[in-house]
Amino acid sequence: MSDNTFGQLFRVTTWGESHGPAIGCVVDGMPPRIPVNEEEIQKFLDKRKPGQSRFTTQRKEPDQVKILSGVFEGLTTGTPICLMIENTDQRSKDYGDIKDKYRPGHADYTYMEKYGIRDYRGGGRSSARETASRVAAGALARKVLGMGVRIKGALVQVGEHEVNRDNWDWDQVDQNPFWCPDAEMVPVWEKYLDEIRKDGSSIGAVIEVRAQGVQTGLGAPVYGKLDSDLAQAMMTINAVKGVEIGEGMNAARLSGEQNADEMYIDESGRPNFRTNHAGGILGGISTGREIVVRFAVKPTSSILTPRATIDKHGEETEIITKGRHDPCVGIRAVPVGEAMMACVLADHLMRHRAQCG
Amino acid sequence: MSDNTFGQLFRVTTWGESHGPAIGCVVDGMPPRIPVNEEEIQKFLDKRKPGQSRFTTQRKEPDQVKILSGVFEGLTTGTPICLMIENTDQRSKDYGDIKDKYRPGHADYTYMEKYGIRDYRGGGRSSARETASRVAAGALARKVLGMGVRIKGALVQVGEHEVNRDNWDWDQVDQNPFWCPDAEMVPVWEKYLDEIRKDGSSIGAVIEVRAQGVQTGLGAPVYGKLDSDLAQAMMTINAVKGVEIGEGMNAARLSGEQNADEMYIDESGRPNFRTNHAGGILGGISTGREIVVRFAVKPTSSILTPRATIDKHGEETEIITKGRHDPCVGIRAVPVGEAMMACVLADHLMRHRAQCG
């Protein structure tokens, strides 16, 4: 996989910077004769779109997607699909501070050390804008998986505040600005994030993405594990620092008796598991149970409190990141996590077909 | 990356089953003229070797490595290096139960669903024996990185018992059967695991692997992130359910002020960070600070308590996994985690050279 391509058979190559003329992706490997149109893709982009509530960046972007290739008379042709999203709100402002100073917690310093050059405008390639391309690709991946596979994400933790899983209600998720599945937690987060926003501070979060209806047998032993590809996928999302499958880090606290998912034959006469500590994956291969992935997003370090840093001349200095403020970048990571789940599953579905027919 | 190959430029392809004639790997992309001999590789294999204490499986394997190609007169030639480890202790016993029943928490069921066939002897390809090949490859990866890069792993949690980081002492790690860096924790784990062993139970664990001396600039934005490749690498290790970089899942609880690693110019006149919440990686690229990865290993479900399961005929039944018992598989994952870290870093070092010279 090259630095900007994701997947082996369902291959997504993204391109574009935050303040260039456009961003986009090329999806190669898409099966033929699948109905695809811009509206369907747009639906998912709109979920991720910035400026939808006071809790996310105020950048105004229509994020209008254009299909440039690979679709003919409403059907995929099996040739590469290029999707383009033009950048419109690139406030041609003075980047003064950001231009010369390295923002702590950002890629500014490491980019400069690696490439000796960086597009400092809005973070360039490391901007979360790149994830719009992923969401567009994810919409195509869902088409490959078909209606039988349902992928849904939710925000389950903001700072110290975790949702109560007994209150979990998928219908809630689309009815609040946080993708929160726990109605009781919504007002708590609202109050909490308003304070953080007023302080010009920021906070981390945990996203959970689940996939139902995934057939048994996707993934492979050793280096083609479904869970290792999911871990990689989620870790490629900006600001992610941890990934968990099923019990995740908590598995360290469990005994073999507690952790083993016992099997039985269910009413439909099919093999089933009494529990799902495994998160739907055993030995790197899907079990047929719900696939459960969680990932933690760190707080953005674009805050109003001055932080000590250095500039490109090697001088010590201070920085305050002004401009559009994002108190909890984790919120907008939910649709991105869903998209990555879809891409990984589509890729593995095709890989499984290739070897096991 | 194919299902059994890891890495892009430093490419490791492993092969072999637990009870076949041999296991091994082919390392392709190894730079030329590097001194390599079997003794150096053996040193690392001996660390991982089973049966070294009562806390790990009693399978007796010398794990003697043979270099079959790619080394001439003690130096690498730039051609593929094939390493082979013959299986010796493959007790040709009656596999009765395991042959027909699916062990809960194992890959038995998913393998059968995917491939319609499985080598049930000792787990076949999903056996932890495969990791011996990784350790051998890791020894070569360390050679690519050179003496300046120091990679070391430790066991930091067993069940509920976490090490006290104030007691962290790298010298301790090689002086106890747990790779434990906290001398005070050793007797605690000893007592705890003896009980688990007597009960025929098992417990999970957390491993931490660190790399010092890694240059700034390894890794790439978006899909070539150093941390996403590390997450994938660790998640390919048997039984791993969670991976963390730096603050990991805890990043969700932090504010921007707490999490941002402030920069300064250190005494040597070089840019440096006051803290390392990032775990040595920003925007997917190494910062020059210590790289810190943690991963959680679930408890093996090979336990003496009977578990409900089904057999290959679709009948409900029970299983007790007899034979060699491994109370805490996490212990032997430490040298494997080190090896994966070495492979990922070697691969990224070569990728960095290719693009940035």
Place this chain on the structure above:
Amino acid sequence: MSDNTFGQLFRVTTWGESHGPAIGCVVDGMPPRIPVNEEEIQKFLDKRKPGQSRFTTQRKEPDQVKILSGVFEGLTTGTPICLMIENTDQRSKDYGDIKDKYRPGHADYTYMEKYGIRDYRGGGRSSARETASRVAAGALARKVLGMGVRIKGALVQVGEHEVNRDNWDWDQVDQNPFWCPDAEMVPVWEKYLDEIRKDGSSIGAVIEVRAQGVQTGLGAPVYGKLDSDLAQAMMTINAVKGVEIGEGMNAARLSGEQNADEMYIDESGRPNFRTNHAGGILGGISTGREIVVRFAVKPTSSILTPRATIDKHGEETEIITKGRHDPCVGIRAVPVGEAMMACVLADHLMRHRAQCG
């Protein structure tokens, strides 16, 4: 390499159909801080542009390239470079015949058999228009190689008429519509192709591409041979049926005495070869001598003579391919061959750096 990506480290992914809104490519792996602008790329696109003489298709396309990403303030940033060329002359005509009938010698039938759908407008993805993206990528590849490497192509045979190598003059190549290096051959081809054009017929051709100044050591043994990648590269160009390195097919007629390139120490004190039967490559690795590749392009079967064929309903019928006529598609393959040579060399230069530093 996926179906629409070429190269391992210098990776070119092309997208777009003949009659879609645009075509283009994403170049991933481009080293940073290289000066790049649209004018330089355009220079090469103009060489390939259709409708420049009566001997090539009359389709009118400005082939104006736009850089959408990866270049900042005139320098490459190391992030993917997306190049887009909008389609302008897509005569919205009635495709009647081509819509339902399979043109012999074209991909119409095989596309339909493979994908069950095809964009019949101008051949869709199989149109030679795709090669414009390659020429644009080739311009970037030349930048990676630097000024020291000179890549030049020429047309050396049209039908039975071969150039006289004693008359070879590189300066001639840009002074006639055929990229012909033999001034005496130009009028012969002119007369010959005028007749073919009047008859509504077509003819094959042979292109030769050479690279001077390539360092010794590019390429690798076995599956990474420089010549095998060149053969693949040229064979991906539309209508190519044969590829030769150095002596090519003629090597079968030579004896060991005739074919072996003897070595000596030249006046500069460097190792050199008295002859270059090998075409600059031995054991898959560049020798430092000029790299010489030839490939044969078949005549287009878009001719005015009716040919027997079938339609998509499985009925036998006849077809005459009207519309823009291309008597010798080989002519426009010259700049494409140069571009592919540049891409392969850039890729291998980066691969060599990665392993051998």
Place this chain on the structure above:
Amino acid sequence: MSDNTFGQLFRVTTWGESHGPAIGCVVDGMPPRIPVNEEEIQKFLDKRKPGQSRFTTQRKEPDQVKILSGVFEGLTTGTPICLMIENTDQRSKDYGDIKDKYRPGHADYTYMEKYGIRDYRGGGRSSARETASRVAAGALARKVLGMGVRIKGALVQVGEHEVNRDNWDWDQVDQNPFWCPDAEMVPVWEKYLDEIRKDGSSIGAVIEVRAQGVQTGLGAPVYGKLDSDLAQAMMTINAVKGVEIGEGMNAARLSGEQNADEMYIDESGRPNFRTNHAGGILGGISTGREIVVRFAVKPTSSILTPRATIDKHGEETEIITKGRHDPCVGIRAVPVGEAMMACVLADHLMRHRAQCG
């Protein structure tokens, strides 16, 4: 594809040098539940085995293959298959001349320039012995293709002497030491090669490989063309300098009328082609007609006539290559060409399944 791996989904990684302990390959991606045993693989290795007639090298190698993994109870398991062939006849002689001098026409000089080291014993990695691994892998590839696909190769030209295609008889091919399909040509080649052998000279040859029964639709447009992968595959065989598909280089001499393969509906009611100038591939995709590939093998430069060369100290000198002599290396390339054809087709069959189901 890395330097020592061939194929995307049917992936063959070969390893080993001429005079190391063993050579072999790892075949990854093999579909499960396919009956495989060493005898079947051995059958193909025996065809390629050296020393079978006075016209090929006299090195004595049993080339006994061992299956080390991936096969359980006679069936493939879907895990990587490692095949090993031990080297037995590695005459531990004094390599004097070859050790320090670069043989013209061999990879000695280029290896040294690239890697700064080489295993000079028998050519090390560049020895034709590596092709034994390919033949073994090819035997597995044939299993993937099934009985319906028949792959057969023949020697069609030795020096100036070409077979008469009117005499083509596949049954002849296995009845002479040349894989010659023309009974009348056998005595001619015999006499011709005896002279060459007596003179200690060598000569080039052309091999033709055909595949019957290949379904329509394998391959893909642009960079996944079946013919470009075949060209690459054949060009990776030692000493190959040219590759042709169907009409090959001769396509340059044809008119559109001559070259276009007209279509019709055959007696079975299926679409068919009256001719097969295309060699079974249109637009990179198989047509269902016989696939025809030819490649030219240069004469070995290991000859008894002294040739001018240089040594590793940069001194001009002369060399005579003594030891086992191979008057026409092209002969033993026939089974290798068959194997590469099988591997490419198996890979594309799996790629087709993945995308088009």
